[in-house]
Amino acid sequence: MADAATDRLPLRERKKLRTRQALIDTALELFTDRGFDQTTLDELCDAVEVSKRTFFRTFTSKEDVAMAPLQDLWTGFLTELSAAEPGSDTLLEMLQDTVLLVVGRLPADGWAERASRSHRLAQSTPSTAAHNLQFCDRIVRDALALLRERYDLDPATDPQPRLALDILIAAFHCALDTWTARNNPIDTTTLAADLRNAFTAVPGALAMPLRPRLTDEP
Template sequence: MHATQDETEPPSAPSAALRPGLRERKKQRTRDALIRSALELFAERGYEGTTVDEIACAADVSQRTFFRYFAGKEDVALAVQQMVETHFFEAVCERPAAESPLTALRTAVMSSWDTIEEAIASVVPLELHLRTYQMIQTTPQLIAAHLRRTAELEDRLTEVIARREGLPPEDPRPRILVAAFSGVMRETGKRWGLLMEQDMEEFRRQTAAYLDQIGPALAENWRS
């Protein structure tokens, strides 16, 4: 068993003015180490075959420290995916008000790809994230949790779109649009997740191609 790290500052820590920033960086390093350790173990032993104790030991921290950062295995398994979704949501919120709702959603997805790979790579190797994404798609407990979080994200996106357009909460159009958009994203992700040889650029291309079909797919007559 490895010796575990504690969460306290060493006696020689810099002045009090610097301590909050140092503590936050240390916490972020510990959190990232737990994520990397967990995803590496999941890739090696499978989700069900990995315990919280093993994750904590691999990250060189105590089990108590693990639970300071994550509620359990499910939480740490979805941590990077949650980061991706948060990145996308923030991109939607930053889109110009003059854009149509669908354009704002589509552009936010495509533009967020410009920086998300770097953000992922700062925590785990991109290839490990891709393997984890496939694991999420094929593990009942994780896909259920992922879909639950997706539903929560859809609610937040609906509120943003309604507010952008100055619509009352009872107007169904924002929710219908977000549901259609999310359906396309889920279908693209599901297909891509089954083909591990594909890279992020291919995922981006497929996503753009699928999103471009929302309008035609909603046309009244597909035969014309």
């Protein structure tokens, strides 16, 4: 279902968005049912009735369309980060609040199911996993550039901003594993709860003592 902002777009832009969504939905269905490597780009384009030229106007590869739902979340994160006002005590808390804000604004009409399929593909398909890693690296670099512009920090000389972003993404992936392992419900409310649990666990993980395993052997 289109939201109010989409309805206000020019007709051409709405058609582009509908085509993009059709490519994502069809790709995820084909990749899940047939297998990622067994589905050709020609088959995907034929199923949506678009040309490969149209496909490449929207996505760079099969991996790109497969990861689109999760990439949309992080693109939204960058948008929010570019305007976020520091209301939290620490950089990491501000980053966590920004992710939760984006998750709360995700569309309710199927995003959760698409995102869970994307995550499962990344877990089972090496090329999508590699694409995901490259995308995460770009997000970190873009986020560092935004932080450098807006705040009194220098990621070139101080590793802490980079580490804060790496911790954020690691906690996100931990929550995503928990979320997609559920039978139900798979929705953004549950994802937000799993994210909060992962974020809450971060300080303890950083300070967790290492104790030797006790055995019953004499």
